[in-house]
Amino acid sequence: MSPAERAQRWRSALLWAWALAVVVFMYLPALSLLLASSTSSRYFIFPITKWGFDWWQKTFNSIEIHILFKTSVSIALIVTVIAVTIAFFGALAFARYEWKGRSIYQKIVLLPIFFPQSVLGLALLLWFNTIGLELSWKSAVFAHLVWIVPVVTLVISIQVYSFDPALEEAAYDLGASRWQVLKEVTLPVLFPGLFSGALFAFLLSWGNFPLSLFTTGADTTVPEYLYSKMVAGYTPGVPVLGTVSTMIAAVLFLGGYGIIVLRRRARS
Amino acid sequence: MADLGRQRARQGPLNALPVAIFLLIGFAAPLLGVIIFSFMPERTFSLWQAPGLGNYATIFTGTSYLSLLWSLGLAAVTVCLLAVICYPIAYGLARVFGRWSTLLTLLFTIPLFVSENVRLYGWILFFIKNGVMLGTLKSLFGIEMESWLFTEGMIVLGMVYVYLPFMLFPMTLGVSMVPQETRDAAFDLGASKWQVFREVDLPLAMPGIMIGFLLSFVLAVGALVEAKVLGGQRVIPIVHDIELAFTYAQNWPLGSAMAVLLMVVVATFVLLVLRRFDLDTILGRR
Numbered sequence: 001m002s003p004a005e006r007a008q009r010w011r012s013a014l015l016w017a018w019a020l021a022v023v024v025f026m027y028l029p030a031l032s033l034l035l036a037s038s039t040s041s042r043y044f045i046f047p048i049t050k051w052g053f054d055w056w057q058k059t060f061n062s063i064e065i066h067i068l069f070k071t072s073v074s075i076a077l078i079v080t081v082i083a084v085t086i087a088f089f090g091a092l093a094f095a096r097y098e099w100k101g102r103s104i105y106q107k108i109v110l111l112p113i114f115f116p117q118s119v120l121g122l123a124l125l126l127w128f129n130t131i132g133l134e135l136s137w138k139s140a141v142f143a144h145l146v147w148i149v150p151v152v153t154l155v156i157s158i159q160v161y162s163f164d165p166a167l168e169e170a171a172y173d174l175g176a177s178r179w180q181v182l183k184e185v186t187l188p189v190l191f192p193g194l195f196s197g198a199l200f201a202f203l204l205s206w207g208n209f210p211l212s213l214f215t216t217g218a219d220t221t222v223p224e225y226l227y228s229k230m231v232a233g234y235t236p237g238v239p240v241l242g243t244v245s246t247m248i249a250a251v252l253f254l255g256g257y258g259i260i261v262l263r264r265r266a267r268s
Numbered sequence: 269m270a271d272l273g274r275q276r277a278r279q280g281p282l283n284a285l286p287v288a289i290f291l292l293i294g295f296a297a298p299l300l301g302v303i304i305f306s307f308m309p310e311r312t313f314s315l316w317q318a319p320g321l322g323n324y325a326t327i328f329t330g331t332s333y334l335s336l337l338w339s340l341g342l343a344a345v346t347v348c349l350l351a352v353i354c355y356p357i358a359y360g361l362a363r364v365f366g367r368w369s370t371l372l373t374l375l376f377t378i379p380l381f382v383s384e385n386v387r388l389y390g391w392i393l394f395f396i397k398n399g400v401m402l403g404t405l406k407s408l409f410g411i412e413m414e415s416w417l418f419t420e421g422m423i424v425l426g427m428v429y430v431y432l433p434f435m436l437f438p439m440t441l442g443v444s445m446v447p448q449e450t451r452d453a454a455f456d457l458g459a460s461k462w463q464v465f466r467e468v469d470l471p472l473a474m475p476g477i478m479i480g481f482l483l484s485f486v487l488a489v490g491a492l493v494e495a496k497v498l499g500g501q502r503v504i505p506i507v508h509d510i511e512l513a514f515t516y517a518q519n520w521p522l523g524s525a526m527a528v529l530l531m532v533v534v535a536t537f538v539l540l541v542l543r544r545f546d547l548d549t550i551l552g553r554r
Contacts, residue, residue, distance in 0.1 A: 015360040022357060023375055026432065029390020030379075032400045036393045044393060046403030090287035092279075095551070099280025106547050109287060112295050114483065114538050116490020118507050119527050120298075122514050126305060126524070127298035130315060146294040153287060158551055203381035210384075210492070223383035230389055230497075239393065242386040249381035257374060
């Protein structure tokens with residue numbers, strides 16, 4: 001092995017070590033939650049002496065928790081459907097068509113993403129109050145959308161950028177109607193983008209705390225509930241629920257990505 | 269044919285319409301409400317009073333401007349640390365890790381879908397007395413230490429942790445925009461590694477790096493939970509002040525004025541950076 005090659009090896013080994021260390025750093029909190037959830041005792045003392053899943057059982061049997069999940073999932077599902085629909089057209093305007101206001105439009109779409117979410121939540125609270133809208137999980141759907149529609153527009157746009165407009169032109173030349181082109185050409189080609197957009201919409205809504213905090217009114221989402229329990233003193237229910245919501249996010253995201261990969265393989 | 273051309277020119281604005289209308293109602297209108305509210309007299313809940321600048325005066329005579337400085341300072345420190353932490357990983361993801369890059373990227377993405385407060389709570393369980401770290405040290409090595417929780421350093425750790433993906437992903441995009449041929453050519457012409465880094469890698473990756481700086485800085489200025497959960501309220505960032513004014517103090521006009529101040533600071537940064545870059549090239553239009 002030449003010295004240059006050896007140096008090269010060393011360098012990539014160092015890069016690998018660093019990247020893996022940072023991955024571990026990113027997952028230390030999740031690991032801590034998991035450990036704290038798997039004890040039978042009331043308080044968390046490490047190393048754990050009494051392992052057990054009593055608190056998991058207690059959490060899953062609680063009706064309050066079932067209602068929380070229902071609220072969070074309903075919000076996330078509705079947000080997903082609306083966000084993907086609006087963002088699909090938004091992404092075409094963002095990345096596909098040349099038009100005069102495009103550059104300004106692109107920047108306006110980005111603004112809500114760059115905006116501190118707690119402040120956005122408060123601004124929406126003030127706005128709902130001004131127009132006399134009653135706060136509930138429905139107003140939270142609206143609040144989530146303000147932040148999630150731009151994110152999904154961006155996600156779908158990335159797919160639209162790699163879309164060849166000639167495909168649509170060809171379909172038109174062959175006599176396809178507008179609806180047929182949309183259904184047979186545009187949607188299937190953009191499907192991976194729409195799918196990732198939906199995945200992001202659902203998961204970002206599922207994990208959102210700052211927007212929900214000020215806009216759900218009397219309804220409560222899972223992150224809100226966790227926060228209220230967190231500040232009220234220690235209960236092992238918090239690590240359990242935290243671990244569950246982390247696992248749901250991980251499984252949905254990795255599963256969703258798996259579907260995209262399988263579909264791509266099946267096609268080629 | 270001219271008709272078809274005109275129709276196509278209309279496609280852009282037509283498709284932009286739903287998003288534009290939605291953001292007008294859901295983003296522009298609330299912000300306008302906040303701006304108007306900031307000029308209302310103290311502790312009012314209606315928008316129809318004589319406007320004044322009293323709330324802005326209160327900010328600078330009170331302690332709120334200190335909160336803004338804390339927020340800006342913490343965000344600046346966070347961004348600098350993130351740049352150093354993320355560049356090697358971005359470089360690895362773009363050039364060295366090959367097919368493993370996808371898996372690593374997915375791993376860095378998942379935490380984004382778990383709410384911040386839950387993840388920061390995980391850090392509390394890690395660092396607390398008798399927690400994962402101190403408990404392990406005590407039982408294995410007999411070392412007893414004070415917990416590091418509720419210090420400024422802990423807040424920075426929390427912020428670095430939360431905003432890492434927002435620096436890493438744009439940076440990776442930027443680094444992968446540097447063509448390998450250009451680097452090879454520079455090496456062939458006798459450039460040292462350091463020269464290639466400074467004269468080729470950095471300038472060509474700059475759009476992505478700048479977006480990463482901007483995104484993580486702007487989000488970090490608006491950080492709230494890190495200081496609340498990990499800092500034990502030793503430091504009050506500006507957003508905490510805003511929240512207190514809106515909830516506990518029931519002083520919406522003052523809260524609005526602080527929010528406007530924060531918005532002006534953030535908008536200045538965003539406009540300064542975004543003006544210099546073309547989004548099409550960064551996001552990969554061919």
